[in-house]
Amino acid sequence: MVAVLAIMALVIVAHYQSAPPAVAELVVVLPSADGHTGTVVVEHDGKRAVLDQPYAANRVGRASGPTQLTEREVRSAFGEALAAIPARPASFLLYFIAGTDELTGESKVALARMLDELRRRPSPDILVIGHTDRVGGDEDNDRLSLQRAERVRASLVAQGIAAGSIRAAGRGEREPVVQTADGVDEPQNRRVEINVR
């Protein structure tokens, strides 16, 4: 009986000694690039903490619970991880002269500017999607939209962007920016959309 109690006591002591948590954890919500702050719900030990203010944080460990960090504390704790966040995905639009795969003058300039942005990205993944207005038949427009995407793809490759990192696709007249009746010449719909990440 005494032995059993002694063992129980030892088990309790051992358990108590291991009670300080094996790890310390910290989660903090950051203001996003667009100025909004999101929300993270932390669940620990059956408790829920909702973090929805800039630099609102929650600790798990010796001092568990909600807390507030400063920007400086966040930089010091997470600086290297934050510096390694990939470039934000971006998208661009370029426009064409009616019925052709020739960019408008303005869009030629925009393409040159966009190239600088693409070159800054290590290992870019680029999707070029061509579109047309509703002048002409569906089949012709499917062909023209792909031709536009391919032409832009070729320009990017000619400017030194790796061919393997660019995919091109045509969507014909299916996704107009401006809804029009069939047969309407609409410059805003004659475009390629370039998505890069």
Next chain:
Amino acid sequence: MRWLVTLAAAVFAAASYAGDVGQIKNLRGSVHVERDGQRLVATPGMGVQQADVLVTGADGAAGVTFLDNSLLSIGPDSALAIDRYSFDSTTHDGHFDASLKRGTLAVVSGRLVKRSPEAMRVRTPSAIMGVRGTEFAVKVSEPGR
């Protein structure tokens, strides 16, 4: 003919992405990917797959862009497991579960969370985070480190 060339190019590009749910964009120092019991040296542009574990050394850091435009990056001495990833590029439905075993993690949530709050969850050894957007950071320190 032009169609054929285009089609071949599209199929080739698609094939090279099969199984990949993300791509390593930034790399610094020593970084490995544990996949199917193998330890692969991470390279810029390398694909990341479901069930991969990203591991950085004392001088390491890595940033990954996922299919839904979620951005995740880890700092030195970190281990991050991609437990589950699915994304429907048409509906934007899917799930993203990741676990930070140790180290530091920064997250910018993407289309999955925009479509459905808490479609993304991040686990640590003792807590679970439901992500309603958008930017946050997590740290797991082991005693003596």
